[in-house]
Amino acid sequence: MKAEHPHPAELQGLAARRRLAASPLRFMLIAGTVGAAAAVLGACGGGGSDNAATGTASAAEQAALVAQGQQIFRFDTFGDEAQWTDTLRMHEVISAAVDPVTALSVGLKVDAEALPAAVVAGIQNGTVDLKSPATTVALLKLNAVVGVKGTVGTVNGVDKLTHVGITCALCHSTVDNSFAAGIGKRLDGWPNRDLNPGAIIALSPALTPAQKLVYNAWGKGKFDPRFNVDGLSKPVVIPPAYGLNGIHRITFTGDGDEIAYWNRYVSVVEMGGQGSMTEPRLNLSVTHGTVDLVSSKLPALQAYQLSLAAPPAPAGSFDAVAAARGQLVFESGGKCASCHSGATFTDANSRLHPPGDSMAEPETPSYASRSATKQYRTSPLRGVWQHAPYFHDGSAATLGDVAQTYNTKLQLGLTAQEVADLAEYLKSL
Numbered sequence: 045m046k047a048e049h050p051h052p053a054e055l056q057g058l059a060a061r062r063r064l065a066a067s068p069l070r071f072m073l074i075a076g077t078v079g080a081a082a083a084v085l086g087a088c089g090g091g092g093s094d095n096a097a098t099g100t101a102s103a104a105e106q107a108a109l110v111a112q113g114q115q116i117f118r119f120d121t122f123g124d125e126a127q128w129t130d131t132l133r134m135h136e137v138i139s140a141a142v143d144p145v146t147a148l149s150v151g152l153k154v155d156a157e158a159l160p161a162a163v164v165a166g167i168q169n170g171t172v173d174l175k176s177p178a179t180t181v182a183l184l185k186l187n188a189v190v191g192v193k194g195t196v197g198t199v200n201g202v203d204k205l206t207h208v209g210i211t212c213a214l215c216h217s218t219v220d221n222s223f224a225a226g227i228g229k230r231l232d233g234w235p236n237r238d239l240n241p242g243a244i245i246a247l248s249p250a251l252t253p254a255q256k257l258v259y260n261a262w263g264k265g266k267f268d269p270r271f272n273v274d275g276l277s278k279p280v281v282i283p284p285a286y287g288l289n290g291i292h293r294i295t296f297t298g299d300g301d302e303i304a305y306w307n308r309y310v311s312v313v314e315m316g317g318q319g320s321m322t323e324p325r326l327n328l329s330v331t332h333g334t335v336d337l338v339s340s341k342l343p344a345l346q347a348y349q350l351s352l353a354a355p356p357a358p359a360g361s362f363d364a365v366a367a368a369r370g371q372l373v374f375e376s377g378g379k380c381a382s383c384h385s386g387a388t389f390t391d392a393n394s395r396l397h398p399p400g401d402s403m404a405e406p407e408t409p410s411y412a413s414r415s416a417t418k419q420y421r422t423s424p425l426r427g428v429w430q431h432a433p434y435f436h437d438g439s440a441a442t443l444g445d446v447a448q449t450y451n452t453k454l455q456l457g458l459t460a461q462e463v464a465d466l467a468e469y470l471k472s473l
C-alpha cells in the first residue's frame with residue numbers, strides 16, 4: 045500500500061482503508077509470498093494461440109484444457125466461500141430474503157439448461173413459487189444460478205443452504221433470455237451488465253451502514269476491483285472476457301501481460317479465493333488460507349478464455365452501406381486506426397497510453413492512477429456492439445456517443461453524417 049505523499053483523495057482512501065481494516069472484507073497482507081505465483085506466471089508466456097504453453101500441446105490436449113477451463117470459469121469458487129459465507133454471511137440473506145424475482149432484479153441469471161423438465165413446467169404453469177427464497181435455494185441446488193455456487197444440506201428433511209461462493213461467470217457470463225428475461229442458455233465471456241454486484245454485496249448483514257452506502261453507489265454493470273486495495277471507490281464497467289486471443293496486455297490499464305495475471309488477482313483479491321497474489325507495483329501481497337486452490341487452475345482457465353471469440357454483429361443490426369463509409373472515417377479523418385490497429389483493433393501489444401488519451405479522463409480519482417501501469421490500454425473493439433455503455437467508466441451510453449465524444453474532444457471536425465457513419469462501422473465490428 046502507498047504511504048508516501050498522500051493527496052487529500054488518498055487520505056480519504058486511507059480513512060476508508062482503516063474502516064475496512066476493521067471490517068469483514070479485510071484481507072491478510074503478508075509480505076513476500078511469491079512462490080507458486082511466480083512459478084505459474086513464469087510457466088506460460090503471453091496468452092494467445094502463439095503462446096508456448098499451448099503451442100506445444102496436441103489438439104486433443106488443448107481441447108481437454110479448454111473444457112477443464114470452462115468448468116473452472118463456470119463453477120469453481122477457489123474456496124471463496126470463506127469470504128461470501130464465513131465473513132459476509134450471504135447464505136443467510138439468500139435463504140431468508142432472496143426469492144428468484146429479487147435475484148433476477150439485481151441481474152442474476154438462471155441457466156435454463158440446468159433446469160429439469162418438471163421445474164421448467166412448474167415455472168410455466170406457476171406452481172413453482174418465484175416469490176419464495178426456498179425456490180432460490182432449490183435453483184442453487186440444481187447449480188442453475190449463473191456464477192453462484194451453493195452447497196445445500198438437509199436439516200430435518202428440509203433443504204438448507206449451508207455455503208455459498210461465487211465464480212468468474214457471475215460477472216463475465218450472461219444468458220440469451222431464450223426461456224424468459226434473465227433465464228436462458230449461458231453466454232460465457234459476455235459481461236453481465238445487468239448485474240449489480242455492489243447492491244448484492246450490500247445485502248450482507250456483516251457490513252456497516254457506511255460500507256453499504258459505498259457498495260450501493262456503484263450501480264448496475266459496474267464493480268471496483270481496486271476498492272479493497274486502495275480504499276478509493278470509483279467503479280469500472282464489467283468488461284467482456286472474450287476476444288482477447290492475441291492481446292498481451294490485460295485490463296483497461298494493461299496491468300498484466302497475460303490473462304492469468306488478472307485471473308489470479310481477481311480470484312484471490314476480489315473473490316476471496318484461497319491462494320496468493322503478489323504485485324510489487326501496487327505494493328500488494330495477499331494470501332488467503334494455507335492451501336493454494338488457485339495456481340493449478342490458471343492455465344486451463346486462461347485457455348478457456350482465449351477460446352472465447354467476440355460475437356459477430358447480428359445480421360441486420362447495422363447499416364452496411366453507412367458502415368463502409370464509416371470505415372473510411374475510422375481509418376482517415378477520425379484517426380481511430382492510429383491506436384485501434386490490427387485484427388483486434390488495439391495497439392496494446394506495442395504500447396500503452398497516458399491517461400489523457402482516454403476520453404473518460406480527466407476523472408477523480410483517475411482509474412489509471414490506481415493501477416499498476418498508471419496508463420490505459422487501447423480497448424479492443426471486436427464485439428463492441430454487444431457491451432454498452434462504453435469507456436472504462438461507462439460514460440458513453442452508445443457508440444454514437446463514443447463517436448461524438450471523440451469528434452468534440454479531439455476537434456476532429458467530422459460532419460454529423462461522418463459521426464453517424466463512424467458509429468455504424470463500430471456497430472459492425
Ligand code: HEC
Nearest residue numbers: 211212214215241267281282283294295296303307310311
Ligand atoms: C464481481 C465481478 C467480477 C468477477 C466475479 C470477476 N471479474 Fe473479471 N473483471 C471485472 C471487472 C470490473 C474488470 C475490469 C478491471 C480492469 O480492467 O481494470 C474485470 C476484468 C477482467 C479481465 C480483463 C479483460 C480485458 O479486457 O483485459 C479478465 C480477463 C477477467 N476479468 C477475467 C475474470 C476471471 C477469469 C474471473 C474469475 C476468476 C473474473 N474475471 C471474475 C469484474 C469481475
Ligand code: HEC
Nearest residue numbers: 378379380383401402404420421422423434435436446450
Ligand atoms: C490515442 C489513441 C486512441 C485514438 C486515436 C482513438 N482511441 Fe478509442 N480508445 C483508446 C483508449 C486508450 C481507450 C480506452 C479508454 C477508456 O476505457 O477509458 C479507447 C476506447 C474506445 C472505445 C470504447 C471501447 C469499450 O470497450 O468501451 C471505443 C468504441 C473507441 N475507443 C473508438 C474509437 C474511435 C471511433 C476513434 C476515432 C474517432 C478512436 N477510438 C480513437 C485509444 C484511442
